Amino acid sequence: MDAARALFVAKGYADTGTPEIVAAAGVTRGALYHHFADKADLFRAVCAREAEVVGKVIDDATRDLDDPAQAIRVGSVAYFDAMSVPGRSRLLLLDVPAVLGRDEATGLTLGEGRAQLREGLADALPDAGGGELEAMTDILSAAFDRTALAIAEGADRRTYIDAMLGIVERATAR
Amino acid sequence: MDAARALFVAKGYADTGTPEIVAAAGVTRGALYHHFADKADLFRAVCAREAEVVGKVIDDATRDLDDPAQAIRVGSVAYFDAMSVPGRSRLLLLDVPAVLGRDEATGLTLGEGRAQLREGLADALPDAGGGELEAMTDILSAAFDRTALAIAEGADRRTYIDAMLGIVERATAR
DNA sequence: TGAATTTTCATACAATGTGCATGTATCATA
DNA sequence: TATGATACATGCACATTGTATGAAAATTCA
Numbered sequence: 542m543d544a545a546r547a548l549f550v551a552k553g554y555a556d557t558g559t560p561e562i563v564a565a566a567g568v569t570r571g572a573l574y575h576h577f578a579d580k581a582d583l584f585r586a587v588c589a590r591e592a593e594v595v596g597k598v599i600d601d602a603t604r605d606l607d608d609p610a611q612a613i614r615v616g617s618v619a620y621f622d623a624m625s626v627p628g629r630s631r632l633l634l635l636d637v638p639a640v641l642g643r644d645e646a647t648g649l650t651l652g653e654g655r656a657q658l659r660e661g662l663a664d665a666l667p668d669a670g671g672g673e674l675e676a677m678t679d680i681l682s683a684a685f686d687r688t689a690l691a692i693a694e695g696a697d698r699r700t701y702i703d704a705m706l707g708i709v710e711r712a713t714a715r
Numbered sequence: 716m717d718a719a720r721a722l723f724v725a726k727g728y729a730d731t732g733t734p735e736i737v738a739a740a741g742v743t744r745g746a747l748y749h750h751f752a753d754k755a756d757l758f759r760a761v762c763a764r765e766a767e768v769v770g771k772v773i774d775d776a777t778r779d780l781d782d783p784a785q786a787i788r789v790g791s792v793a794y795f796d797a798m799s800v801p802g803r804s805r806l807l808l809l810d811v812p813a814v815l816g817r818d819e820a821t822g823l824t825l826g827e828g829r830a831q832l833r834e835g836l837a838d839a840l841p842d843a844g845g846g847e848l849e850a851m852t853d854i855l856s857a858a859f860d861r862t863a864l865a866i867a868e869g870a871d872r873r874t875y876i877d878a879m880l881g882i883v884e885r886a887t888a889r
Numbered sequence: 890t891g892a893a894t895t896t897t898c899a900t901a902c903a904a905t906g907t908g909c910a911t912g913t914a915t916c917a918t919a
Numbered sequence: 920t921a922t923g924a925t926a927c928a929t930g931c932a933c934a935t936t937g938t939a940t941g942a943a944a945a946t947t948c949a
Contacts, residue, residue, distance in 0.1 A: 555729060555814075558935060571899045574937070639813030640729075643864065672871060676878040679870075683861030684854045690817065691853055697846060704850040711885040732906055745928045748908070896945070905936080916925070 550628025665713035724802025
């Protein structure tokens, strides 16, 4: 999985072959297909582990915060930090939706962060219905993702974070 | 290109083979590789045509509008309408970034719409710098994309559009 | 302890797909 | 009419994927 991660990050899912992966890992394809159903399954395992780390970072950073608004701010920065690990954003935000589909992507990428965002929104917008809240969460998490991707691709960190936090702040100010 | 579009939409880029495409089109692979450099090049041509249509729809809908704020509202709805054509959002928003990369994706997906969004933001936020404006445009266009994708996947159209327009409205109200 | 069974892999193979090279017919042009 | 360019069709070399087969190690169990 470490070898696969490195190659998926460097060359993308499609351009990474299983022979290459097993060569880097020092095993054979037989071992690979014994532990994983297929190439996509290996990819899923790699990304799930990666996403779990991100979720844990966010969780750790916001555990002791009571104010939902502050939790969103702090959690956002934690998210951007976690997603700045080289290759991680490409893995989770570009390849995962295309390879595993958007359903799995949402279920995987933002287990914790998305829930916290939703909670923060619910707190800021007490008169919003469940559907509206869900839509808001969905849309804003896409904005968070793009921000993380932009930062990872070299955009100015401060500028993007300020812009993103400004959008959330204004969206939740009533 | 019509045959390829149908298959790319139905099965995704990766799961569509060139033999399948040419069979559906009634030609041979030789003809395909005469007109296109490779499979990705065909995909690029299909998506460029698709994106051009979207840009034209937005342009037509907003041509005679003077108020930038109204142009954003009307243009947004036009965008969501255009992206509701079956398969189009999957093509442009899921496969394109993964296959062609995010650079080509931004250059292709939102030729017109993105420029108009930026213009509207510049009008609403006259004291914003170029970098901030660019970040804002980038982030919000990701939110627009997610909205289009959600609607195409069956989410409630009104709820998502309201949420999205609300975000833009609040982001631009100063 | 020895047999049976499951787990863990390595090897070999079949199927498929991609890109290119080669050959050919049509068409434009000088 | 000779020449070159264009538009294909056919066939091949190579890579990749998934699976089937079989062996070795580990585990279970009598």
